[in-house]
Amino acid sequence: MATLDLRSITKSFGTASVLKGIDLAIRDKEFVVFVGPSGCGKSTLLRIVAGLEEATSGQIVIGGTDVSALAPVDRGISMVFQSYALYPHLSVFENIAFPLRVAKLSEAEVKSKVGKAAEILQLTDKLHLKPGQLSGGQRQRVAIGRSIVRNPKVFLFDEPLSNLDAALRGDMRVELSQLHRDLSATMVYVTHDQVEAMTMAHRIVVLNAGRVEQFGTPMELYHHPATRFVATFIGQPNMNLLPARVVGQDASGLTVDIDGGPRMTLPVEGRAAPGDRVEVGMRPENLHLGQGLTMKVRVLERLGGVSITYGMLASGQRLCAALPGDAPIREGEELSVAINPADAHVFDASGAVMRRTQAPALAA
Amino acid sequence: MTDAPAIQTAQRRGLSDAAFAWLLISPALAFIAVIVAWPLVETIRLSFTDATLGGENYIGLQNYIDLFSSPKFFDTVGRTFYWMFLSVSLKLIVGLIGATLLNAAIPGKALFRILVMPPWVIPVAIGVIGWKWMYNGYFGLVSGLLQEFGLIEGQIALLATKTSAFYAAIVTDVWVGTPMVTLFFLAAMQGVSRDLYEAAWVDGAGRWYRFRRITIPQIMPVIVSMALLSAIWTFNSFEIIWILTEGGPRGATTTLIIDTYKVAISSQRFGEGAARAVVIVALLAMFSLAYLYFLNRVNRHYGAK
Structure with a gap:
């Protein structure tokens, strides 16, 4: 059992408050990704879990034991660094064996454990090389190898793929997911890349300015973003946010007048009074050609399967739509797009969501 | 292109x-x-002549034959190597300890880093004259302190007896030479990625283990460079010995370079002095070759590239 509970973690550097009370309960064998913009505190939080930083207050509980006061090695964690942190003067074998040497294991045990790790990571024929002779992806694997030989309860990854090129990143994502299945261990993974978060995580923690914005499955985050921040952070291209005014509310939902656009009735629940200002969120991929919003196309990115269309409404509001690859559009021309009301999101003035009542079953 | x-x-x-x-x-x-x-x-x-102020004649290998048949010369060579080995070892050890302390996260470390510099920054002659006074038997600080604490009876003139003069000169040479070694080591240590230490810390490596298995290997190219450069400088170190003892007492601190100076300049036997200088050049050339060889190997072994 290796659950990881964070209880009211705060962290300040001098007067700067970096983490403002983080509470998370991560389940055994779960793959959790901390995601957020740079400076949101996600790496600091991971380093606190690792024991490299001390929390200003709060508790870290791993497998039911409070480890807040323990040294990293006694917490049952291992960590993979963004820079890989490989020892350039040691061979791949000795790099992977490092934690075992520290623990003074016998030569035979070291050999067998390193051999097993190398096999899992396909490094068996690279063991005699120095890290400098390896490619980026191989170095990454050595770093992972070093973290698995100790059989930690919780694996911590600090942006492990950000030094790799895009193609290799894609491969490594798959390998890491595979590794997680093979090891069936609890993993916590920090990244600023929402694609990594969406593809690998069981559940995602979205952090912003030292607070948890939302903790949920990728599909929950996508279909039911709790806040405006999560809505714009998850999804590519970013969600459009159109200012609107509430006209009325009844059993079928909320009726709003979109500034410079049509009146729509959106199936969401929550309290709103006529005249309230709200923002209607529309994902570019939910927009389709049809009568609704008229925009002037400024930039068109044809990707083949999809045409990313950047335009502007008469009100000056920017709008992005992901339209079919063969959509008959030209830059400079006017275009009308529409959205199925069930696909729209509504955020109140504080940025909190008004929950959609007709979201896809997958997000339940 | x-x-x-x-x-x-x-x-x-x-x-x-x-x-x-x-x-x-x-x-x-x-x-x-x-x-x-x-x-x-x-x-x-x-070196193939008997040149003096009065003129010179070609005498072939006679100077070298005299040198290599003189037990005194071999004593001098041996002493020079011992001088070099001891002094360089101490400079490296003290420098390593100093750099480690200066690299530690202690309050006011900038101040300590500046305080390390004076032996290197002040003119060697001034510093060494200071040491000469400290070693003095009548008014010297060292003798005074030893008496104060009751460790010796009566005065001790450290530069007056053979053994004490040699080690006193070593101490002064180490004092002059250590700051630069320290700062080079410190710079190298600061270049070691913090991630390496954190990774080792996460894996349970203690301070000494990290020092031994990360710091030392990571700065090894600099250690080797400093060891060999320092060896050459110490081998040829002239002014420190000359100011302290002029090679005395009774030759106890006469290294090759002092001997060469005494013969060639003080006694104006240029030919014999030149032969000694050639021997020094040959020895240093051998050092340099060894230096390049080792540096190459060390870089290949420890280098990140």
């Missing part, structure tokens, strides 16, 4: 690649010829 056409233009103007290369290095070549090569050649020539 973009300047290829420009180079081809230069070639078409009639200057071959080789000629152009020679042209480029000619200023450096002229400098080396005048400052290094000619004096060296002249020294070698002199």
Whole structure:
């Protein structure tokens, strides 16, 4: 059992408050990704879990034991660094064996454990090389190898793929997911890349300015973003946010007048009074050609399967739509797009969501 | 790639690649010829003569035969190596300890880093004269303190007896030479990625283990460089010994370079002095070769590239 509970973690550097009370309960064998913009505190939080930083207050509980006061090695964690942190003067074998040497294991045990790790990571024929002779992806694997030989309860990854090129990143994502299945261990993974978060995580923690914005499955985050921040952070291209005014509310939902656009009735629940200002969120991929919003196309990115269309409404509001690859559009021309009301999101003035009542079953 | 056409233009103007290369290095070549090569050649020539102020005659290998049949000369060579080995070892050890302390996260470390510098920054002569006074038997600090604490009876003139003079000179040489070693080591230590220490810390490596298995290997190229450079400088260290003891008492602190100076300059036996200088050059050339060889190997072994 290796659950990881964070209880009211705060962290300040001098007067700067970096983490403002983080509470998370991560389940055994779960793959959790901390995601957020740079400076949101996600790496600091991971380093606190690792024991490299001390929390200003709060508790870290791993497998039911409070480890807040323990040294990293006694917490049952291992960590993979963004820079890989490989020892350039040691061979791949000795790099992977490092934690075992520290623990003074016998030569035979070291050999067998390193051999097993190398096999899992396909490094068996690279063991005699120095890290400098390896490619980026191989170095990454050595770093992972070093973290698995100790059989930690919780694996911590600090942006492990950000030094790799895009193609290799894609491969490594798959390998890491595979590794997680093979090891069936609890993993916590920090990244600023929402694609990594969406593809690998069981559940995602979205952090912003030292607070948890939302903790949920990728599909929950996508279909039911709790806040405006999560809505714009998850999804590519970013969600459009159109200012609107509430006209009325009844059993079928909320009726709003979109500034410079049509009146729509959106199936969401929550309290709103006529005249309230709200923002209607529309994902570019939910927009389709049809009568609704008229925009002037400024930039068109044809990707083949999809045409990313950047335009502007008469009100000056920017709008992005992901339209079919063969959509008959030209830059400079006017275009009308529409959205199925069930696909729209509504955020109140504080940025909190008004929950959609007709979201896809997958997000339940 | 973009300047290829420009180079081809230069070639078409009639200057071959080789000629152009020679042209480029000619200023450096002229400098080396005048400052290094000619004096060296002249020294070698002199070593085959009995040159004094009064004139010179070619005497073949006689100077070398005299040298190599003189037990005193071998004593001097042995003493020089012992001097060098002891002094360099101490400089490296003290420098390593100093750099480690200065690299630690202690309050006011900037101040300590500055305080390390004086032995290196003040003129050697001034510092060494200070040590000479401290070693003095009548008014010296060292003798005074030893008496104060009751460790010795009566005065002790450290530079007056053979053994104490040698080790006193070593202490002064280490004092002068350590700051630079320290700062080089410190710079190298600061270049070691923090991630390596954090990764080792996460894996349970304690301070000493991290020092031994990360710091030392990571700064090894600098340690080797400093060891060999320091060896050459210490081998040739002249002013410290000369100011303290002038090679005495009874030759106890006479290293090769002091011996050479005494013979060639003090006694004005240029030919014999030149032969000693040639021996020094040969020994240092061997050091330099060893240095390049080791540095190459160390870089290959420890280098990240």
